[in-house]
Structures are given as C-alpha cells and as structure tokens.
Amino acid sequence: MENEIRYYLNQIKQAMTEPCTECALPGAPVPEPFKPQYLVTATRLPTGAIELAVNNQNIADKIDYILEAYDDNMQLKTNASIRMENILIV
Numbered sequence: 256m257e258n259e260i261r262y263y264l265n266q267i268k269q270a271m272t273e274p275c276t277e278c279a280l281p282g283a284p285v286p287e288p289f290k291p292q293y294l295v296t297a298t299r300l301p302t303g304a305i306e307l308a309v310n311n312q313n314i315a316d317k318i319d320y321i322l323e324a325y326d327d328n329m330q331l332k333t334n335a336s337i338r339m340e341n342i343l344i345v
Contacts, residue, residue: 260329260342264318267291267344271315294318295343301336314344 270289279285294310294317310317321339324332331337 258327258329260339261322261325261327263342263344264322268315268318268322291344293343293345295345296321296339297341299338299340301334305340 267289271291272288274285274288276285291314292311294314296308296310298306298308300306325339326332326335329339331339
C-alpha cells in the first residue's frame with residue numbers, strides 16, 4: 256500500500272496538470288487545473304524536532320523533489336532518520 260503522503264502528492268501533481276473533467280457540471284466549462292498557493296511540509300528531524308517549511312513558489316518542482324528524495328515510507332533516502340510527517344497544500 257502506498258504511503259498516504261506520497262499518494263496525496265501524486266494526486267495533487269496530477270490535478271495541477273490535468274483539469275478535472277468529471278468535476279464540471281453538465282454543460283459547464285471544464286475547470287482549470289489546480290493552482291496551489293502554498294505547500295507546507297512537516298518533517299521530523301533526527302533530534303525529534305518537527306521542522307515546518309512553507310513554499311509559495313515552484314510548488315510543482317518541490318513536489319517532484321519530495322517524491323524523488325524520499326522513499327516509499329517518506330524517509331529521506333540520504334538520511335533515514337529524517338521523515339516527512341505531514342503536508343498541507345492550499
């Protein structure tokens with residue numbers, strides 16, 4: 256089973272590139288792709304502290320980075336003691 260955060264990031268990435276044709280009412284125009292304004296990440300550091308990071312630019316690039324840099328359990332590939340705990344996209 257795919258990690259919930261990884262699943263959500265992939266769903267958001269898809270919504271950013273493809274409009275939801277099923278979301279439109281019959282006869283209404285197709286809505287535009289999702290354009291998030293902020294990406295907030297909560298990452299547990301080796302000390303146990305939670306680091307919050309807020310991004311408001313290049314969100315698609317940041318999502319790509321997270322998906323590449325973190326493994327299937329959302330642990331940083333280069334340091335398994337760093338783990339993505341939660342995200343918020345608005």
